[in-house]
Amino acid sequence: MSRTPPRLTAAQVALGIRRAGGDVFTTRRLILALKTAVAAAIAWFFAPLVPFADAEYSYYAPLGVLVSMYPTVADSLRAGIQSLIGLACGIAIGFGGLALVAAGTPGIAGLALVVLVGVALGGIRALGVGRDWVALAGLFVLLLSKNDPDGFSSSYLATMAFGVLVGVVANVVLVPPLYLQSARDRLSELRAAVVAALDRAADSAGEGEPDAGSLREDGDALAEMAMAVAADVDEASRSERANIRARGIGGVRDENAQRWWGLERATYLTRDLLDVLAQHDRLDERHGDPALLEAALRRVAELMATPPVDDEMGERVDAAWQSIDAYAASVPAVEGTGDPHHQPGVWLAATLGRITDISRRVSAALA
Structure with a gap:
């Protein structure tokens, strides 16, 4: 019997390209790059007008845009706030270093202490992306403030805050990202990969x-794809927050959440x-009738390939159950003193039943 051409091939190729090239040439990445460029230019142009900041340090405004521009509005706002908190902590550490140097501590020792404390405080997980700015800001204050640490520090923080503000506003106003449809497509890709694995x-x-x-190769590919899809679904959920484009599309969000619930478990x-x-080179009597097992796997694959709201869903659920029951009847009964772990047929039938039940529940939830 010839093997069925693996439907997983296209999904594996797509995943390989995605992992190798990332999102460089995707529409969403190019839009993000364009928005960041526009926001950085605006921040640079208006930075000299920022109160309590010296125009000499206007270059920190585009930097503020860069640290705050993320694929979702919620992520941008969170990253911007975390970065500013990290900067404030670093500036405080830098002032401490300046005080030590002014008191007679050798400059090299002051620098080492600022870096030591900054890196240590960077371990505070609550700071998020701001953790990376603690030691850096402290070092900047110590080495670049010259004879005006107050002016440098206030300019540094105010200009960065302005850049963060411009970045967040740009993300909200200029085509705010919404990835619900992308997540829906990725869920369909995962479903196709599960179907292909069941066919194999x-x-x-x-x-x-x-x-x-x-x-085992199919199992590893499913694990990798499931992790990637989980990240996409989570990003799609975050993209709704503070997003004016998310109004009136709660149905798509709920559908994605329900489909992911089912696909995560089915995968x-x-x-x-x-x-x-894969644990046995040959199927034996413990596996039941191979022909009935093949038929059950085919019916469950057909069920998984059926969209949850398809009119044929009910018929395919019934067909899957009938095939599973027929296969289960061919599996030797577990004796009272026998170890069920040594009965692979029992596990196979139970697993196919769980996949079928999950598909039924998702269909019922979305009906």
Whole structure:
């Protein structure tokens, strides 16, 4: 029997390209780059007008834009605030270093102490991205403030704050990012990958000789894709916050959340199923009837391939249950003193049943 051409190939290629090239040429990345460039130019132009700041330090305004410009509005606001808090802490440390130097401490010792304290305080996780600015700001104050530490520090903080403000406003006003549709597409890719893995497992079951290497490769690919999709779904959720474009699209958000709930579990169960099949070079009587196992895997794959709100969902759920029941009947019963862990057929039938039930629940929730 010839093997079914792996449908996972396209998903694996897409994932490989995504991991290698990142988001450099994606529309969302180019829009973010353009918005950042515009915001940096605006911040640079108006920085000399910032109160309590010397125009000599206007170059910190574009830097403030860079530290605050993130793919989502919520992330931009959080990163901007965290960066400013980190800067304030660093400036305080820098003043401490200046006081030590003024009291007679050697300059090199003052520098070392500022860096030591700054790096140590950078371990405060609550500071987020601001952790990286504590030691840097302290070092800047110590080395660059010259004879006017107060003027430098106030200019540094005020100009950076202005840049952060411009960056956040730009992210809110200039095409605020919303990634719900992107997350929906990624969920569909993951569903297709699960379907392909189940089809490959059905091939192995039909031949009676599981290809352990192929099955484990599919399991690893599903794990990698699931992690990537989880990040995309989380980013899509964050992109709604403080986003004027998110009004009236709660249905898409709820649909994505429900689909991810089901796919996360179905992916885990599919990987577990692949692992059970890969543990044996040949299927024996403990696995039940190979033909019935193949049929059950095919029906569950067809069920997973069906969109949750499809009219045929109910029929495919019933077909999957019938195939699973027929396969389960061919699996040797576990004796009272037997170890169920040594009955792979029992585990396979139970896992297929869990995937089917999860698909049914997601469909019912979205109906």
